[in-house]
Amino acid sequence: MTQQTYPGGSEALIALWQQRRGALGMAAGETLPLEADLAALARQPLPTELPPLPQKGSAYAKKRRQLLAELAGQSELALLNALCIAHLRRRRFPPEAPLLFHRIWEEQGDSLRGTLSTRWLISSIITFADHGRTEPQRRLGTSMNVLFSLMKLYEYERLHSRFEPDRAFGLAPRAKGPLPMGMPGFSLMSGELDVNLLAPIWAEALEVPVAGPLACQLLERLNGDSGTLFRRLATMRDKLRARRAAEEGE
Structure with missing residues (x-):
């Protein structure tokens, strides 16, 4: 049997999740x-x-x-x-x-x-995922939850590369091998996966009352932060375009 990242699959994973969601007990008068x-x-x-x-x-x-x-x-x-x-x-x-x-x-x-702080703005927006008054609020909260949770996981793992968050990888030939789960590759020059991820969330945030302005502020902070995957990809893309332009001009 193939080894599982989470032994026991969905049943065990959901049980672990539920263990950590016990009620926050209050005393009389609280x-x-x-x-x-x-x-x-x-x-x-x-x-x-x-x-x-x-x-x-x-x-x-x-x-x-x-x-x-x-x-x-x-x-x-x-x-x-x-x-x-x-x-x-x-x-x-x-x-x-x-x-x-x-x-x-x-x-x-x-x-x-x-x-x-950004930490508490994120905690606030993801609370709308389960408790928004409207479906657009809940949908936006869910999208922001997935976005920032995956960013946090990825950026934490990347710290073990010993690269500073604002240091983009070089353009030397990358490691060979397929992406997990058979996913197709990503083109640094012409790929728009980052745009296709962020733009729909931002477009919806512009239209959603109450939760929308909160999400927009977080997306603005993300856009201005030099230590994210998105900024590093943009830096790598700019370097690759400059290199190809120089090669074409020779």
């Missing part, structure tokens, strides 16, 4: 403030000192304290957004979690897009 004044929370900075954690604190209390440390210097609104996301990644969550998440992005999206 709630998400559905009717909170979000504009006021956007102006209120997080405390500089972490509160003590009770010995028998709930999973929610522990997560909240962890997020307080991670989001130091941000606002109470950023914390509330992160807590909603933490709940919505689980199989079960408080009924107010999706309602509050949508209130946050419908009413304070401009504020958060201007202050959140």
Whole structure:
């Protein structure tokens, strides 16, 4: 039998995934403030000192304290957004979690897009995949989830090449061998796989309310980042075009 990357196939893989999606338990009196004044929370900075954690604190209390440390210097609104996301990644969550998440992005999206780190913008957009109000929001969230998750996997693996992220590979003859699963090759000069991947996502983002502006901001950041696969391919393409132009001019 052919060796599997994930022994047990779909059944084992899904079971592992579900293990990590247990509910974020809350103690009596712990709630998400559905009717909170979000504009006021956007102006209120997080405390500089972490509160003590009770010995028998709930999973929610522990997560909240962890997020307080991670989001130091941000606002109470950023914390509330992160807590909603933490709940919505689980199989079960408080009924107010999706309602509050949508209130946050419908009413304070401009504020958060201007202050959140890329990490939290990505976490926010992929939450729309399962919890968007509309099918276009859910579809856009899913596309962005696949895009950034695969980028993160690929870019992490590439670090083991010891090449810096903004250093493109050379144009010397590449390793021989087929692409996995019998996929056809890619032409650096005339191939448009990168365009065919990004353009439809960006075109949809321009049309989708609430989630769309968030996705557009992330795509703009991707476009401006010198350390991505897309920039490295563009650099290699430019070098190859310059080389061929020089050869034709000789």
